[in-house]
Amino acid sequence: MDKSLQSEGKSFNVQQMIESNKKKTSIGEKIERIIPTLLFLCAAVSVVTTVGILFTFLRESIGFFSDVSIIDFYTGSQWSPWSGEFGVAPLIGGTLLITLIATIVAVPLGLMSAIFLSEYASDKARRVIKPVLEVLAGIPTVVYGYFALTFVTPMFQFFLPDLGIFNALSGGFVVGIMILPMVASLSEDAMNSVPNALREAAYGLGSTKLEVVVKVVLPAAFSGIVASIVLAISRAIGETMIVTIAAGATPNLTLNPTESIQTMTAFIVQAATGDTSFGSTIYYSLYAVGMTLFVFTLVMNLIAQYISRKFREEY
Amino acid sequence: MLGQKERHIKKRMEGRVIINRLMMVLFGVATAIGLIFLVLLFYRVLTQGIGYLNWDYLSNFPAPYPEEAGIYAGLIGSIMLMVIVAIFSVMVGVGSAIYLEEYAPKNRMTEFIRINIQNLAGVPSIVFGLLGLTFFVYLFSFGYTLIAGGLTMALLILPVIIVAAQEAVRSVPAEMKEASYGMGATKWQTISRVILPAAVPGILTGTIIALSRAIGETAPLIIVGAAAAIYTLPESLLAKYTVMPIQIYNWTSRPAEEWQFVAGAGIIVLLVVLLLMNSIAVWIRNKYQHRL
Numbered sequence: 031m032d033k034s035l036q037s038e039g040k041s042f043n044v045q046q047m048i049e050s051n052k053k054k055t056s057i058g059e060k061i062e063r064i065i066p067t068l069l070f071l072c073a074a075v076s077v078v079t080t081v082g083i084l085f086t087f088l089r090e091s092i093g094f095f096s097d098v099s100i101i102d103f104y105t106g107s108q109w110s111p112w113s114g115e116f117g118v119a120p121l122i123g124g125t126l127l128i129t130l131i132a133t134i135v136a137v138p139l140g141l142m143s144a145i146f147l148s149e150y151a152s153d154k155a156r157r158v159i160k161p162v163l164e165v166l167a168g169i170p171t172v173v174y175g176y177f178a179l180t181f182v183t184p185m186f187q188f189f190l191p192d193l194g195i196f197n198a199l200s201g202g203f204v205v206g207i208m209i210l211p212m213v214a215s216l217s218e219d220a221m222n223s224v225p226n227a228l229r230e231a232a233y234g235l236g237s238t239k240l241e242v243v244v245k246v247v248l249p250a251a252f253s254g255i256v257a258s259i260v261l262a263i264s265r266a267i268g269e270t271m272i273v274t275i276a277a278g279a280t281p282n283l284t285l286n287p288t289e290s291i292q293t294m295t296a297f298i299v300q301a302a303t304g305d306t307s308f309g310s311t312i313y314y315s316l317y318a319v320g321m322t323l324f325v326f327t328l329v330m331n332l333i334a335q336y337i338s339r340k341f342r343e344e345y
Numbered sequence: 346m347l348g349q350k351e352r353h354i355k356k357r358m359e360g361r362v363i364i365n366r367l368m369m370v371l372f373g374v375a376t377a378i379g380l381i382f383l384v385l386l387f388y389r390v391l392t393q394g395i396g397y398l399n400w401d402y403l404s405n406f407p408a409p410y411p412e413e414a415g416i417y418a419g420l421i422g423s424i425m426l427m428v429i430v431a432i433f434s435v436m437v438g439v440g441s442a443i444y445l446e447e448y449a450p451k452n453r454m455t456e457f458i459r460i461n462i463q464n465l466a467g468v469p470s471i472v473f474g475l476l477g478l479t480f481f482v483y484l485f486s487f488g489y490t491l492i493a494g495g496l497t498m499a500l501l502i503l504p505v506i507i508v509a510a511q512e513a514v515r516s517v518p519a520e521m522k523e524a525s526y527g528m529g530a531t532k533w534q535t536i537s538r539v540i541l542p543a544a545v546p547g548i549l550t551g552t553i554i555a556l557s558r559a560i561g562e563t564a565p566l567i568i569v570g571a572a573a574a575i576y577t578l579p580e581s582l583l584a585k586y587t588v589m590p591i592q593i594y595n596w597t598s599r600p601a602e603e604w605q606f607v608a609g610a611g612i613i614v615l616l617v618v619l620l621l622m623n624s625i626a627v628w629i630r631n632k633y634q635h636r637l
Contacts, residue, residue, distance in 0.1 A: 071440075079476070177390070298471055308483065331464055
């Protein structure tokens with residue numbers, strides 16, 4: 031009796047408490063309902079980015095292909111945009127030459143490093159060497175470009191006196207060094223996930239370590255290894271600063287690595303830094319070249335994903 | 346007495362063992378080549394750049410003469426850019442990760458978002474530059490400004506941050522979540538008061554590593570117009586700016602040899618900043634690794 035009287039005196043009763051609590055929960059409920067939508071919008075940003083990339087390329091490339099016919103663009107073999115020649119072949123050729131050199135450097139070295147780390151090195155050595163090798167992957171590409179121009183080119187010039195300052199060889203070589211840790215690290219992961227029982231079975235049959243590697247570990251880790259190589263190639267195709275700094279700015283359809291060339295990425299940088307006015311054909315050509323580059327890397331990435339999904343060995 | 350066959354087998358076995366040993370040396374040498382180039386690179390940068398690295402270099406703006414040129418504008422510009430990138434990419438990235446890990450229904454839309462993030466991570470950085478040029482520079486008419494560069498870089502590292510944050514959120518033990526639900530907490534209360542605090546170290550580590558990738562990126566910023574010659578610090582989001590990699594690129598591409606030394610000094614500063622960021626990331630990871 032006393033209690034309820036006191037409460038009434040303060041105009042404070044249970045019903046009001048319940049009411050106010052109801053209001054509180056309704057705010058809580060609102061938050062509970064709004065939050066998933068907000069978070070979904072965050073997740074949608076990445077989708078919007080992709081749509082944005084596609085929109086950018088389609089819109090600006092249509093602008094370009096109304097000036098230059100798409101057939102001339104993909105079949106022409108002369109790229110000199112400042113005099114109106116838009117045949118993209120030399121740029122694609124330059125990109126592929128760089129990629130080829132980089133692959134020749136990175137794949138054997140990367141695979142052999144991966145085999146050494148996964149099969150031969152002691153656990154302790156691997157735990158030291160692998161992160162140190164991965165430091166190579168964290169070095170900014172502009173630093174690699176500097177290294178290629180001021181160190182690797184002079185080094186090659188010692189053996190090849192005729193080599194020019196800008197050449198595909200040192201650009202491609204340094205791109206290879208850059209993607210090496212990617213091949214090594216991802217292949218090593220793939221080899222490491224091959225179960226030991228398989229190795230021991232082969233040892234039990236009297237194999238040497240090398241035979242175990244070649245006949246058991248490599249085939250078992252094959253999909254992971256191929257995926258790592260394809261991903262590394264995709265990185266090499268999209269690499270910009272090393273080739274811009276060291277490989278030159280001469281669109282040149284050649285297989286000769288000692289010549290100066292220009293890749294798709296290097297052209298994009300050149301055109302963006304030069305005085306290219308908005309809306310000019312050269313401005314639009316940035317996007318036509320960029321779209322071609324994008325398609326190349328996208329196809330490589332899809333291949334890598336397909337390989338690692340389709341041929342994954344489950345142990 | 347050994348028969349013909351046994352002798353043959355013994356000989357072959359010796360050969361197999363020798364080849365095994367030779368190949369082991371070859372694999373070791375291949376591993377060493379990568380490491381040697383790493384050492385060569387550091388050695389080259391240090392010997393070229395150390396002579397130009399002093400207090401004046403750290404506090405000077407770009408200049409037409411190598412002796413007077415400095416990295417100040419680049420250093421401050423890089424830090425300001427990273428703050429913008431961090432604010433945007435962490436908000437969106439952590440939001441995406443929580444959505445994908447805690448809320449997303451298992452349907453095609455979710456699978457599409459997941460594959461999309463995976464593919465975005467493989468898009469060359471220069472393509473993000475073109476995206477930024479079309480949207481931020483021209484369509485939103487930010488021009489060649491700090492905010493245009495920051496948003497472009499934020500989109501570039503967003504996939505890395507999402508993946509890192511997803512892993513951090515996923516590694517929070519289910520018991521902690523269930524304990525929270527058991528106390529009557531709602532889903533958002535559980536996420537904001539239990540899962541997120543526990544995931545913070547992982548998110549921080551991933552963010553710092555992603556930012557250390559962004560701070561060395563050059564190509565996209567060239568496309569969205571970071572300038573080389575800047576003689577004031579950016580005063581607003583809509584100001585012109587420069588960053589360290591742009592300065593280094595600019596100096597590297599000049600023919601006179603002195604500029605190579607200036608670029609070398611810039612690279613030392615950039616690498617020291619990278620080293621600091623990575624050390625902090627490793628420190629956070631080690632400190633909180635076994636807490637859960």
